Amino acid sequence: RVQLAESGGGSVQAGGSLRLSCAASRNTASRFCWGWFRQAPGKEREGVAAIDTEGKITYDDSVKGRFTISKDSAKNTLYLQMNGLRPEDSAIYDCAAECGIPAAGEPSMVVSGHLVGFDYWGTGTQVTVSS
Numbered sequence: 001r002v003q004l005a006e007s008g009g010g011s012v013q014a015g016g017s018l019r020l021s022c023a024a025s026r027n028t029a030s031r032f033c034w035g036w037f038r039q040a041p042g043k044e045r046e047g048v049a050a051i052d053t054e055g056k057i058t059y060d061d062s063v064k065g066r067f068t069i070s071k072d073s074a075k076n077t078l079y080l081q082m083n084g085l086r087p088e089d090s091a092i093y094d095c096a097a098e099c100g101i102p103a104a105g106e107p108s109m110v111v112s113g114h115l116v117g118f119d120y121w122g123t124g125t126q127v128t129v130s131s
Contacts, residue, residue: 002026036049047108048093
């Protein structure tokens with residue numbers, strides 16, 4: 001089993017930046033498909049960005065041009081650079097790894113044109129953006 005640990009959340013003013021990190025416990029993470037999700041109070045969890053095993057990247061329209069997903073395979077770490085933050089970006093951000101067939105009722109997102117679910121999840125980090 002792979003454990004994921006997020007870090008880098010915090011509180012910023014609108015227009016500010018944060019960089020989230022997600023460290024995987026095993027070195028096989030370099031072959032994973034990865035994703036970032038977020039969930040705001042009273043809303044469903046939504047996919048934000050993903051990177052597949054070939055390095056192809058997918059972004060939700062709400063973050064295109066502001067967020068950048070990347071990974072460092074040598075460090076088994078996934079990143080999410082968030083610039084131009086807005087109050088509506090406030091949420092708990094989770095990383096997820098190992099794409100697969102989405103299970104009914106479980107979070108999923110379109111990655112490289114395919115709807116996928118994820119096998120491994122982190123515990124989340126809070127991002128708060130004030131106006």
